[in-house]
Amino acid sequence: xxxxxxxxxxxxxxxxxxxxxxxxxxxxxxxxxxxxxxxxxxxxxxxxxxxxxxxxxxxxxxxxxxxxxxxxxxxxxxxxxxxxxxxxxxxxxxxxxxxxxxxxxxxxxxxxxxxxxxxxxxxxxxxxxxxxxxxxxxxxxxxxxxxxxxxxxxxxxxxxxxxxxxxxxxxxxxxxxxxxxxxxxxxxxxxxxxxxxxxxxxx
Amino acid sequence: xxxxxxxxxxxxxxxxxxxxxxxxxxxxxxxxxxxxxxxxxxxxxxxxxxxxxxxxxxxxxxxxxxxxxxxxxxxxxxxxxxxxxxxxxxxxxxxxxxxxxxxxxxxxxxxxxxxxxxxxxxxxxxxxxxxxxxxxxxxxxxxxxxxxxxxxxxxxxxxxxxxxxxxxxxxxxxxxxxxxxxxxxxxxxxxxxxxxxxxxxxx
Numbered sequence: 273x274x275x276x277x278x279x280x281x282x283x284x285x286x287x288x289x290x291x292x293x294x295x296x297x298x299x300x301x302x303x304x305x306x307x308x309x310x311x312x313x314x315x316x317x318x319x320x321x322x323x324x325x326x327x328x329x330x331x332x333x334x335x336x337x338x339x340x341x342x343x344x345x346x347x348x349x350x351x352x353x354x355x356x357x358x359x360x361x362x363x364x365x366x367x368x369x370x371x372x373x374x375x376x377x378x379x380x381x382x383x384x385x386x387x388x389x390x391x392x393x394x395x396x397x398x399x400x401x402x403x404x405x406x407x408x409x410x411x412x413x414x415x416x417x418x419x420x421x422x423x424x425x426x427x428x429x430x431x432x433x434x435x436x437x438x439x440x441x442x443x444x445x446x447x448x449x450x451x452x453x454x455x456x457x458x459x460x461x462x463x464x465x466x467x468x469x470x471x472x473x474x475x
Numbered sequence: 476x477x478x479x480x481x482x483x484x485x486x487x488x489x490x491x492x493x494x495x496x497x498x499x500x501x502x503x504x505x506x507x508x509x510x511x512x513x514x515x516x517x518x519x520x521x522x523x524x525x526x527x528x529x530x531x532x533x534x535x536x537x538x539x540x541x542x543x544x545x546x547x548x549x550x551x552x553x554x555x556x557x558x559x560x561x562x563x564x565x566x567x568x569x570x571x572x573x574x575x576x577x578x579x580x581x582x583x584x585x586x587x588x589x590x591x592x593x594x595x596x597x598x599x600x601x602x603x604x605x606x607x608x609x610x611x612x613x614x615x616x617x618x619x620x621x622x623x624x625x626x627x628x629x630x631x632x633x634x635x636x637x638x639x640x641x642x643x644x645x646x647x648x649x650x651x652x653x654x655x656x657x658x659x660x661x662x663x664x665x666x667x668x669x670x671x672x673x674x675x676x677x678x
Contacts, residue, residue: 322535332525332648336659346678445535456539461664475549
């Protein structure tokens with residue numbers, strides 16, 4: 273693997289642990305002279321492929337996860353709510369991301385933060401195309417009609433399918449998931465190890 | 476919940492993440508004037524009860540876990556191997572633990588460390604009663620015949636069933652699992668939060 277390339281950050285917009293990681297990964301990469309490639313995927317598609325079950329569908333585990341998420345957010349002073357309904361679909365937001373990114377990756381980053389914050393700090397239902405369009409308008413001045421047409425376009429739908437398949441082919445099975453010079457790190461609780469790996473070049 | 480009581484440490488002798496946590500939890504608790512109650516359980520029984528699947532039975536996840544375990548061990552300078560066969564049963568070692576603990580909790584702690592180290596630093600097969608008895612003899616001078624009789628005793632078998640049911644009733648669904656004044660922490664990757672919680676009294 274070539275070292276020094278961008279950190280790959282795979283996530284689902286509906287993943288609260290990805291939201292928590294999204295606030296930290298860029299700063300950590302930047303500290304070590306790295307950029308980050310943000311890659312929204314449909315984690316549900318990967319779960320079906322590999323036979324895994326989402327946390328929110330596990331009766332014993334999920335109440336713990338809710339507590340764990342809120343506890344982490346309080347410790348790190350990150351505003352956090354779980355939107356209702358939860359879980360929700362990140363499909364429309366992910367399609368919009370790739371459409372915006374094709375024009376301007378920096379704008380896509382702004383959009384991704386805005387979607388995450390709308391869902392997990394304001395509790396907005398970002399599964400709705402109208403909400404996704406409203407957020408793109410608020411943050412980036414994108415005309416809602418244009419965005420709604422774009423996310424209904426077959427090319428964009430195909431793009432998201434390919435990105436999800438690509439992530440799966442790279443071994444992704446959860447979110448957030450990071451690849452650092454090919455080394456895989458799964459979970460918000462591995463962000464500190466990503467930092468250490470970038471610092472040391474691995475161990 | 477009364478504060479200041481012992482930290483409860485639930486684990487399965489066959490859980491490599493529990494092994495990694497077992498090296499740190501006593502020192503952390505001691506730093507904050509707390510003791511630790513070690514509670515081996517049969518995690519497989521809990522998994523069946525709640526419909527969860529062990530990591531080692533998940534084709535996509537398990538190779539990552541192996542890498543993650545070895546990476547953590549290298550970073551923290553902990554000798555680590557995965558024994559073969561893996562996964563293995565912690566049944567006999569858990570029964571032996573409770574029999575030894577009934578006489579002397581400090582000896583049970585020594586025994587637990589010895590079982591974990593035999594499995595995860597030397598790769599010994601601690602699922603075998605003979606190996607468990609040999610380790611108890613090596614470390615504590617316990618006569619093998621006596622230990623083998625004890626772990627075949629119905630009272631000890633029942634004791635382990637009750638401990639596993641009790642853990643499950645407290646919400647345990649994985650290992651290692653910690654209860655700190657009633658607050659649940661799951662995973663080797665929450666040990667630092669256990670430390671912070673004991674330090675601050677919670678947040």
